Amino acid sequence: MTPIERNFLDNPDKNRSGVSWAAIFAGAAGAAALSLILLILGVGLGFSAVSPWSNSGASAAAIGTSTIIWLAFTQIAASGVGGYLAGRLRVKWASMHTDEVYFRDTAHGFLAWAIASLITAGLLGSAIGSVISGGVSAGATVASTAVGAAGAAGVAGAAGVAGALPGGSDGSTAYIVDSMVRTNPASPDASSSAASTGTTSGAGAPANPAASDNAMKMEITRIFINGVRAKGLPPEDRQYLAQVIAKRTGLSPADADRRVADAYSRTQTAINNAELSAKQAADAARKTAAYTALWMFVALLCGAFVASLSATFGGKQRDHVVHHSTVTA
Template sequence: MATTRTAPVDPLEYSDGLSDAYADSPRSSTCAVSWGAIAAGAAAGASLSLILLILGVGLGLSSVSPWAREGVSAASFGVSTIVWLTLTQLLSSAMGGYLAGRLRTKWMDTDPDEVYFRDTAHGFLAWAVASLATAALLTSAIGSVLSGGVQAGAAVVEGVASSATVAAGGIVAAGPMSSMERGPMAYFVDSLFRRSAGVESAQTSERTMATMANEAAEVGRIFTNVSRSEPLPPEDIQYVGQLVAKRTGMSQHDAEKRVTDIYARAQARLNDAEVAARSSADKARKASAYAALWTFVSLLSGAFVASLAATYGGRQRDA
């Protein structure tokens, strides 16, 4: 029986045949994601976003002034900030998405619908990477450059807020301290012991400064011990009236009347300060909520613009 002998297969020819087969296969030469194009678009978008943010901080600080009737108003500053952030997001996202679509590898033998989807995905991925990179930069050392001006402006606001807070809950400190060092409540305590011009008190001349300071501190504690919604108890009025009468030479009746009047003025001032502090806190809460919502809108718009720009760049690449 005759046998047929097969010729040995050359390994080089076999490998060349496999290479040709894989080269002819559209699946092997097509990559769904071009990470190089995405990284390039994200880098360009993040850089442009950072530059525009720094420019916005410079323009914003140049338009704000701590002096009254100078610079833009708070409402105008808030609106301009929202507009600038939205514009920054749109421009940087459009550039990043366009570059991601334009620089990608051209897909051969791919359905047009699939190409459109991949271009959109490339733009979205470029926007996502750029947003994460920008967020990382803003929380690093570069963020201190942007927050420096904000801290300078916040120092003025912090001074006003601290004054309102002290006025709302100021307590006269014990010890020989001046009225400026004891807080806003000390003004009303000092008003209790104020004498008319030309009137001297023998008792006062015999007292030491430490004793006078201790009495003032005691009156301050009496004033702050009572709730602002309640009147001063009669026994406290009588006791404080005795101290005022000894220090000023007034009669007990007039001294008690002064105590009642000054206590009412102090409570009214503290109530006004508390209302102002609550109003400022409520405005800050609303401003933070609006800022978060508008930031969400601007980021969402940036994602859409980046995806759209990537499809435009992809069509130009394939043209």
């Protein structure tokens, strides 16, 4: 017998692979399955605690705290079970040094946690991706909101300019435009002034007053949008609007000009408030995404530690098992 063959027979564990992949995959499968079950349970408990009614159900702070606690518990419990299985089911190394056995058990638990984490990430990839993309898009939302609010699309989204159009929804700008063209019932010339804004068609027949009124409101809305884009209402547009309002309502030119200035100021204030609200919402989403990512990192780190520690405990249990055999005569 050669020295190599004699060394192999005397120390079989030193010539065997230090990784028991069957035990690792078994522990990873157990950890991934338990993680999935606990996550589903957490989602169910979370939905049962949330209520759409005011002053009912758990608060947002309570939901956030409980989510963090449950995520940490899920990682610790699942990783502990998976690491213990990986350590307990691995091949016994009878002739290995204690330090080497301890290192291999720790590695088995860590590998089981790593594979289980990859499996869980694959199953829940869409949820994790939404958290990360939410943090990335939050910063871009802040800049795009400020730029978009200066244009027509931004004004329409932030201040509800679409509501000012005929048949549109009831937005803040629609109310401002309606209040600007509102006639004064106390004015004796209000009815005649309002009627004179309509055009005639055919043989002197008056045009549809509602269509003429809607067309005028649309024109005022477009002028306001252009003023918001230009960071100020041009003098010629302001003078034109004052003439239209004076003719429509019977007000004096000075009163009409003051009404136009007040309406534009309220429109600009509404847009600024909407832009500020959008920035605050984007900043809140950014903070939520950042905190979620950080706590997920902490929970996963705890899972890796618990899996490695549980694997060493399972390995010791495996090595200390004494098998009794019954000999029959």
